Amino acid sequence: MTALVRHRGHPAYWAFLLHRLSGLLLALFLPAHFLVLGLALDEGAAFGAFIAWSEQPLVKLSEWLLLLALALHLTGGLRLLALEFLPWSERQKALLAASFGGAALFGAGFLFALV
Amino acid sequence: MTRDGDDLRVRVWRGGTDGAFQDFRVPHRPDQTVLDVVTWIQRHLAPGLAYRFACRVGMCGSCAMTVNGRPRWTCRSHVADVANGGRLDIEPLANLPIIRDLVADLTPFFEKWQGARGRFVPSAGRGDPTAAIAPSEPRRRQADLAVECINCAVCYAACDVVAWNGDYLGPAALNRAWVAFNDRRDGAPEELLRAVAGDAGCHGCHSQQSCSRHCPNELDPSRSIAGLKRAGLPAWLRGGDGL
Numbered sequence: 001m002t003a004l005v006r007h008r009g010h011p012a013y014w015a016f017l018l019h020r021l022s023g024l025l026l027a028l029f030l031p032a033h034f035l036v037l038g039l040a041l042d043e044g045a046a047f048g049a050f051i052a053w054s055e056q057p058l059v060k061l062s063e064w065l066l067l068l069a070l071a072l073h074l075t076g077g078l079r080l081l082a083l084e085f086l087p088w089s090e091r092q093k094a095l096l097a098a099s100f101g102g103a104a105l106f107g108a109g110f111l112f113a114l115v
Numbered sequence: 116m117t118r119d120g121d122d123l124r125v126r127v128w129r130g131g132t133d134g135a136f137q138d139f140r141v142p143h144r145p146d147q148t149v150l151d152v153v154t155w156i157q158r159h160l161a162p163g164l165a166y167r168f169a170c171r172v173g174m175c176g177s178c179a180m181t182v183n184g185r186p187r188w189t190c191r192s193h194v195a196d197v198a199n200g201g202r203l204d205i206e207p208l209a210n211l212p213i214i215r216d217l218v219a220d221l222t223p224f225f226e227k228w229q230g231a232r233g234r235f236v237p238s239a240g241r242g243d244p245t246a247a248i249a250p251s252e253p254r255r256r257q258a259d260l261a262v263e264c265i266n267c268a269v270c271y272a273a274c275d276v277v278a279w280n281g282d283y284l285g286p287a288a289l290n291r292a293w294v295a296f297n298d299r300r301d302g303a304p305e306e307l308l309r310a311v312a313g314d315a316g317c318h319g320c321h322s323q324q325s326c327s328r329h330c331p332n333e334l335d336p337s338r339s340i341a342g343l344k345r346a347g348l349p350a351w352l353r354g355g356d357g358l
Contacts, residue, residue, distance in 0.1 A: 006184035007273040012324035012337075083322055085345065088338045092324070 011096045019076040022069035029066055064107070064114055071106035075099040121201060123194065125152060127164065128206040131213050136204070137161070149182050149189035149197060153205060153217065166217040173331065176267030180217050181206040186272040188331040208272040224268050224285070231288035232310035235295060238302030246300045258297040261290050261339045263332050270326035270336050282315035286326035286336035289317055293339035296346060308347050312358045317343040 039047040053059065079099040082089075089095065121143050126136040139156050150168055157164040168178035173191040180189050182197055183204050194203065211219035239246065248255050270286040271277055277285045284292075292311045295301055311317050317340045326336040351358040 007186060007325050007329060008275070008323075010325070010328045012322065012328070016321055016323045080322060084341055085348075088341055092337075 011093065015076055015079070015096055015099065018072050019080070022073040022076070025066070025069045026073060060114060064111060067110045068103065068107040071103040071110075072100075075102040075106075078102075123152065123198060123201050123203055125156065125203045125205065127153070127156060127161075127217070128213075129161075129164075129216055131215060134213070134216075143194060143198075143201070147194045149180070149187070149192045149194060149203065149205065150178050152194060152203060153180075153189065164217070165215045174265060176265030179208055179267040179269045179272070179331075181209055181272065186269040186329055188267055188269065191331065208268055210272050210274065210277045211268065219268070219272075221268060224271050224287070225266075227284045227288040228266075228291055230310065231284045231292040231316070232303075232307045233288055233291035233295060235298065236301055236303040236306070238300055248299065252299075254297040254299055257342065258294045261294050261297075261334055261336075264290055264334060265332060267331065269329050269331055273325040273329040275323060275325065276319055276321055280315060280319060283319045284311065284316055286320075286340065289320070289343060290326075290334065290336040290339040293342050296343065305350055308343070308350050308358060311343050312347055312351075317347065320344075 036047070036050055039050060054063070076099050079095050082095060083092075122140040123143050125139045125141050127139060128134055129137045139160055141152050141155050144151070150171065153164070153166050154168075157166065166178075166180070168190060169175040171178070171190045173188055176188070178189045179186060181187075181204075182189065182192060183199050183202075185197075186208055187197065189205075197203070205217060207213050207217050207219040211221060211224060214220050250256075250259075264287060266287065268287065270290075274283075274286055276283050289311055292307055296304055296307055301307070313319070320337070320340045322337060322341075324337045327334070327338070330336065347358055
């Protein structure tokens, strides 16, 4: 574990890692998402069954984790755009905190909507 | 935390890429640096130990090694600050071929300085008047922020993109290119932008910022790389070839 962390134990690296992992997760999720949406067009009964299945707590929790990943990817992406296109700011830590904080707020909001 | 007089337990990399750690016990002294530890081992325990240093005061950039997993300048890293419970693991810099023991081969590192066109291209001749550049000029100030690089390769060893893409120019070379780009005497800024464009150049950077985190001179290569990315954009929009 220590060997893995080495020079990487700092917030900008965690932000990179979260951005990459959330992006991969969303890329894997999207085909499934479109498949289910496609069911609504062609196979209404199957779609209804899927929606009923998705009411289970574990599925709801996964849904929340996906939303959190989406929020992290969105705010992390905005941070990268600011970093690359706006004049450089010395306040890199504040930028990181804003992107993590934005994602946390989004996640908390969706949690309230869910329960 | 270690007490003065206690022995340090030091593991030092011996051999090449397929080498191994060798264990040593080294007396801990007040104000001892990691370079002092390596020197003590070579003088008292392992005369064949290969390592590199020159100035011992943080100017020459030749003594960088991996210490407890992090790249550092060893001459100004105090044992009291970096030892982990009296233990030190000392290895050559990562992301570079190993010549022997603690000596990394910096050839690829300096070849990439050339690749990033890190040299000055004059725009005036011998007969022209000397360019007067005020210290307050914005571009001069940009260059000032990045110019104090000592070529120690700590940033290069800390960069995961270097590890993933062998062609990536790396933080130091791109930081140097940013200095050259901000020198308004430079005669070929667009050529420079072309040299640093692409996946192996500034656009390969993932903004992990380990370079800025570990630079012993507290430079910010991430800032320089972001500057190059921004500078390349208008040139690309103007239809610059190869940007």
